[in-house]
Amino acid sequence: MKTFDNYINGEWVAGASTLPNINPSDTSDVIGMYAQADEAQALAAIAAARAAFPGWMGATPQQRFDVLDAVGSEILARKDEIGRMLSREEGKTLPEGIGETVRAAMIFKFFAGEALRVGGEVVPSVRPGVGVEVFRQPIGVVGLIAPWNFPIAIPAWKIAPALAFGNCVVFKPAELVPASSWAIAEIISRTALPKGVFNLVMGPGRSVGNAFVNSPDVDAISFTGSVATGRRIIASCAARGAKVQCEMGGKNPLVVIDDADLGVAVNAAVQSAYFSTGQRCTASSRVIVTEGIHDRFVAAVIDKIKTLKVDNALTAGTDIGPVVDETQLAGNLKYVGIAAQEGGTVFGGERLERSAKGFYQQPALITNTTAAMTINREEVFGPVASVVRVKDYAEALHMANDTEFGLSSGICTTSLKYATHFKQQAQAGMVMVNLPTAGVDYHVPFGGRKGSSYGPREQGTYAREFYTTVKTAYTFAG
Numbered sequence: 001m002k003t004f005d006n007y008i009n010g011e012w013v014a015g016a017s018t019l020p021n022i023n024p025s026d027t028s029d030v031i032g033m034y035a036q037a038d039e040a041q042a043l044a045a046i047a048a049a050r051a052a053f054p055g056w057m058g059a060t061p062q063q064r065f066d067v068l069d070a071v072g073s074e075i076l077a078r079k080d081e082i083g084r085m086l087s088r089e090e091g092k093t094l095p096e097g098i099g100e101t102v103r104a105a106m107i108f109k110f111f112a113g114e115a116l117r118v119g120g121e122v123v124p125s126v127r128p129g130v131g132v133e134v135f136r137q138p139i140g141v142v143g144l145i146a147p148w149n150f151p152i153a154i155p156a157w158k159i160a161p162a163l164a165f166g167n168c169v170v171f172k173p174a175e176l177v178p179a180s181s182w183a184i185a186e187i188i189s190r191t192a193l194p195k196g197v198f199n200l201v202m203g204p205g206r207s208v209g210n211a212f213v214n215s216p217d218v219d220a221i222s223f224t225g226s227v228a229t230g231r232r233i234i235a236s237c238a239a240r241g242a243k244v245q246c247e248m249g250g251k252n253p254l255v256v257i258d259d260a261d262l263g264v265a266v267n268a269a270v271q272s273a274y275f276s277t278g279q280r281c282t283a284s285s286r287v288i289v290t291e292g293i294h295d296r297f298v299a300a301v302i303d304k305i306k307t308l309k310v311d312n313a314l315t316a317g318t319d320i321g322p323v324v325d326e327t328q329l330a331g332n333l334k335y336v337g338i339a340a341q342e343g344g345t346v347f348g349g350e351r352l353e354r355s356a357k358g359f360y361q362q363p364a365l366i367t368n369t370t371a372a373m374t375i376n377r378e379e380v381f382g383p384v385a386s387v388v389r390v391k392d393y394a395e396a397l398h399m400a401n402d403t404e405f406g407l408s409s410g411i412c413t414t415s416l417k418y419a420t421h422f423k424q425q426a427q428a429g430m431v432m433v434n435l436p437t438a439g440v441d442y443h444v445p446f447g448g449r450k451g452s453s454y455g456p457r458e459q460g461t462y463a464r465e466f467y468t469t470v471k472t473a474y475t476f477a478g
């Protein structure tokens with residue numbers, strides 16, 4: 001069994017221990033043994049990044065462009081191989097795994113371009129003879145912490161802007177999906193990036209992640225993951241004055257109005273609730289439907305679910321792969337049970353057996369729910385969606401916003417009036433009209449409001465707000 005090491009200060013180094021990377025479609029398939037760093041190794045990576053910072057801060061935009069463009073090109077050229085490995089370790093279907101890999105490549109290429117576009121401003125001073133320049137500089141060493149559900153896209157959308165703007169990186173992927181991140185590190189190791197600028201530190205959150213969050217040598221933390229972990233990280237960073245950005249959970253509403261195109265609405269709901277096994281922070285988990293279309297919509301969604309093939313992620317024709325692991329599946333089943341106990345009508349949601357032992361679950365649609373039920377308040381993060389019947393658009397909008405989260409939000413309607421009003425009034429960072437709530441472009445800002453997000457946006461040109469700090473320089477010309 002091959003062992004995959006950490007990459008620290010330009011060297012491949014064994015961890016304090018190793019962890020098997022298990023295929024959720026077939027638990028007899030172990031992808032490899034992956035290094036698990038301890039706190040001492042995390043601190044060594046931070047020290048290497050600190051030492052490399054003055055050099056990388058002074059690198060030319062061309063040097064940064066060349067590294068990022070080379071990484072993007074290689075990921076793109078190897079999209080089928082890397083995408084397959086991603087699907088093998090995380091359980092999303094092969095087309096989804098390849099699609100995510102292409103997206104990661106495009107993110108590296110986008111930020112290669114951003115490295116060339118870091119400009120500034122020259123501003124006339126209010127004082128005679130004085131010139132003012134406003135320009136951006138890197139923050140320093142950034143600690144990047146990723147979740148398991150987008151094993152290559154989320155690492156890419158943190159690593160690429162960090163390097164593009166001249167920061168040094170200590171990066172920790174999620175324990176469940178180290179292979180995609182290891183592939184990025186291996187590609188980076190063959191570029192001209194100076195040693196210590198990028199460090200891959202695989203290992204547990206409580207030791208490695210915690211070391212990043214609390215080290216005075218880490219200037220900023222970018223985290224994506226659960227609300228519970230994110231809140232702790234925000235508090236720790238605030239206590240020591242470190243810059244922090246957190247993207248966390250969601251309970252994303254999809255509103256379906258009487259005048260919606262039924263086909264468009266069913267497609268938007270099924271796509272965003274169940275594809276990628278519902279394990280997307282932008283997944284629609286609450287479908288809020290006005291009473292004139294409710295029964296037709298529910299019947300059509302159930303008909304569609306019956307046609308979905310839940311099977312091995314790597315098998316051609318699979319629509320929905322397995323849940324990522326036993327713990328996550330147990331949590332999904334628990335939420336389906338609570339929904340039934342609280343009065344919901346459950347279609348699907350049961351554990352499925354397939355030819356190989358894995359973590360398969362039939363997509364669940366829970367109807368006859370009310371806003372107060374647990375299923376409409378807490379994030380499940382699996383192929384489970386609920387339906388709430390409402391009287392009209394006004395009640396639908398109120399219910400869509402009645403949540404502590406605010407990541408993505410959607411409406412299906414043919415009315416320009418409702419679409420325009422919803423885009424303005426939805427309390428979410430992203431709003432979709434006649435589209436799934438999940439599925440976004442890579443070159444525009446991504447993030448939410450309320451309990452879903454904290455700090456500046458990720459992706460697109462907005463990523464520079466987090467990965468740079470602004471300096472204002474005054475010069476007296478005499």
Ligand code: NAD
Nearest residue numbers: 146147148173174205209210225226229247248249250281
């Ligand atoms: P998680 O919070 O359990 O783990 C995320 C990462 O944090 C992992 O790498 C983990 O090892 C690390 N970690 C755990 N404890 C830590 C600590 N004390 N200090 C530092 N790091 C620590 O989340 P998860 O289960 O991997 O991911 C699922 C969650 O991620 C869901 O809630 C989902 O909504 C969210 N998510 C959000 C977005 C978004 O952009 N808003 C995107 C994807 C996933």
